[in-house]
Amino acid sequence: MPMSLSEEIQRIRNLPPELQLAAAQRYISAEPDPEMRLVAETMLMIGAGSQEKKHLVVLVHGIRTFAVWQELLAQELRNFPNVEVFPIGYGFFDAIRFWCPFLTRKGPIERVLRQLRNLRAKHPTADISVVAHSFGTYILAQILRDETDVRLHRLQLCGSIIPPEYRWDQVAARVGLVVNDAGTRDVWPVLATLMTWGYGASGTFGFKTSEVKDRFHDCSHSDFFTAKHMRKYWVPLIVDGQVVLSSWSAKRPGPGFLMTYLNLLPLKSILGLTLFVAAYRLLA
Amino acid sequence: MSSIKLDSLISEFPEETEAVQRLVRFIEANPSEDRPPREVTAQRLFDQARPSSQRALAMILARLVQSGVLERIFRVESEALGGIGDFESIDKIPPVMFDSRTGRDIEVKLDQVRMIYKLPR
Numbered sequence: 001m002p003m004s005l006s007e008e009i010q011r012i013r014n015l016p017p018e019l020q021l022a023a024a025q026r027y028i029s030a031e032p033d034p035e036m037r038l039v040a041e042t043m044l045m046i047g048a049g050s051q052e053k054k055h056l057v058v059l060v061h062g063i064r065t066f067a068v069w070q071e072l073l074a075q076e077l078r079n080f081p082n083v084e085v086f087p088i089g090y091g092f093f094d095a096i097r098f099w100c101p102f103l104t105r106k107g108p109i110e111r112v113l114r115q116l117r118n119l120r121a122k123h124p125t126a127d128i129s130v131v132a133h134s135f136g137t138y139i140l141a142q143i144l145r146d147e148t149d150v151r152l153h154r155l156q157l158c159g160s161i162i163p164p165e166y167r168w169d170q171v172a173a174r175v176g177l178v179v180n181d182a183g184t185r186d187v188w189p190v191l192a193t194l195m196t197w198g199y200g201a202s203g204t205f206g207f208k209t210s211e212v213k214d215r216f217h218d219c220s221h222s223d224f225f226t227a228k229h230m231r232k233y234w235v236p237l238i239v240d241g242q243v244v245l246s247s248w249s250a251k252r253p254g255p256g257f258l259m260t261y262l263n264l265l266p267l268k269s270i271l272g273l274t275l276f277v278a279a280y281r282l283l284a
Numbered sequence: 285m286s287s288i289k290l291d292s293l294i295s296e297f298p299e300e301t302e303a304v305q306r307l308v309r310f311i312e313a314n315p316s317e318d319r320p321p322r323e324v325t326a327q328r329l330f331d332q333a334r335p336s337s338q339r340a341l342a343m344i345l346a347r348l349v350q351s352g353v354l355e356r357i358f359r360v361e362s363e364a365l366g367g368i369g370d371f372e373s374i375d376k377i378p379p380v381m382f383d384s385r386t387g388r389d390i391e392v393k394l395d396q397v398r399m400i401y402k403l404p405r
Contacts, residue, residue, distance in 0.1 A: 005339075012394075018393035025375040037347035041374050043339065043359075045399040046326050177299055204363075213298070240340045241299040 004079045006052055009044050012116035020220045052082040054126035055153070056119055057210045058236055059087045060112055060133025062159060063098045068227035071130065076230045080239055088115045096133060101197040105138070112139050114151055127153035129238055134188065134221065138199060144171040152176065156237055157212075159183065161192045163200030168179040177241055178212045181233065183219040184252050190259055201263050203257060216249040289351070293344055303335040303346060311354070311403050317375040322403040329401060345401070360392055370400075 002176030024044055046100035052180045057077060060065030070087035077083045090108035097104035119128060126129040130152055132140045137160040143150055145167070151174045168178065189203035198218050203221070214254045215233070217224070224230075255263075290308055294301045304375045310332040326345070335341035348354040356375050359367045362385040371377045377397065390396075 015393060017390060017393045021374075021377065021392055021397070022379065024375070024394055029371070029375040035343075035350065036348050037373075039339070039342045041343055041358075042326055042342040042399065044374070045397070046330060046338065046342075057400055073332055175351070193287075240337060240343060241297060242297060242340065242343065 001073060003080055005040055005043060007081060008040075009047065010217060012044065013047060013110060042091050046118055054123060056079075056123055056128045057083055057085045057128050058116065058119065058128060058130045058131060059085065060136030060139060061087075061089060062130040063095065067133075068131070070223075070224065072227060073230050073234065076235055086111055086119060087117070088094070097195045098192075100165060101268065105142075105198075108135070109139050109142050112136075112248055113147060113150070116143070120150075129154040129156070131156040131234065131238070132158075132160075133224070134203070137162050137203070139231070139260075141166055144174045148174065150174065154237060154241060155179070157181065158203070159186060159188065159221045160203035161189045161199040162202050162207075163193075163198070164202045164205065164207050164209075165200070165203075167192065168207070168209055172211050177243070179237055179243060180207055180212050180214050181224055182206045182216050183212055183221060183223060184216055184248070184255070185218065185220045187259065188221040190263050196268055204259065205263070213243050214249070215243070215246045216252050217246055218248045218252070287327060295346065297340050300333075300337070300340050301336050302359040303333040303341060307341075307344070323400050324403060326401065329366065349401075353404060356357060357400050357402065359398045359400050361366040361396050361398060363390070363396070367398075 008027055012020055012027065015023055022092070028037055028041055031040055055075075059067070059070040059073060061070060067087065067089065070085075074085040074087065077085055086121045090111045091113065119126075130140055132155070140155065140157075141162040142180075144152070153176050153179045155175055157179065160180055160182070180202060182205065184204065186204045189199070189201040192199040193201045195264070206212075206216065208214065217229075233244050233246070236244050254260075292305065293304050297304065299324065301354045307329065310329070313336050323336075330338065330341060333341055335344075345356075347354050348391065356372075358371045358377060360369045360371070360377060360381060362383045364383070364385040368385060368386055369377075371382055372398070377392055379392060380389055381392055
């Protein structure tokens, strides 16, 4: 396994003085990326990296999945010794429990909350960041809204079903940088909004608020889970707090008739009203 | 100085907004075309910016070097104080140099190398 930059700097600095320059030159000349070369040289010369704070990265998945992407991201973060990854699951959560607005959503929320509190208890000084997908974003939004002891360093959302009107301003003091990767071809957040209560299509249209950085991609609900995407967008955010811009954000086309219509269709209200009328007639 | 794209740096590194502002204020302080460029060590820039992440500031400085706002050199210093050679990259430094201040050849050690940023006039 290759060493991380901070480990390499420590190794060079621990060599006898007469060997350090040659070792540094070998390391720097082997770096193919000119920008990373500049960064490595700077870090080396200021002797940085030796005391990086412990950073726990919690991964929360969506429904109807066992989330193989969690292991892929853990793999991409393995070269950062201060980063420790914790995939959190809540079992196979089916569409019925996802749809039902009462009771069934509570179990996963409590499980993730318990895990976050356990991690905080075990690592009281560490930073805790979260990467959440789909229903995992809903879980995190509920936890942040209701549990004021939960504090997050960074939050990466993708395929988000959090309502766009979510009050990020009310939780801003407890969560640092929030980035929302939205897929302009992602129909699932729109369908979730259409079919039931409590969800929103922020994973398709963004939040459009100053507290969250929306970043749009030409992809659908689970297309974020490639090593390429993680390496380009998620690893810089988690490790350095760097928001790498997506060129698609500026050139993306409008949402199109179908997406817009589906998002505005009050299907659940019609359904609710129909059920109410039917129940009233039965009882009357 | 309008050449520093403050907004793009801040939008890329939002957690370092204040550090970027402090850094730019320091870089832009008292520029004058009559004087040679100010030279400061990397450590001085880090002390001025006070970033929350050293790695993030290293990336910000890399951007400023790449865009030509800052110039960066590696200066080999004599044991008798004072520079004896400037190099654009660490791997360009020769293992042995003539130290004009002591009049003898020296084996260059990493501790004798300073990373210097030249600030714009």
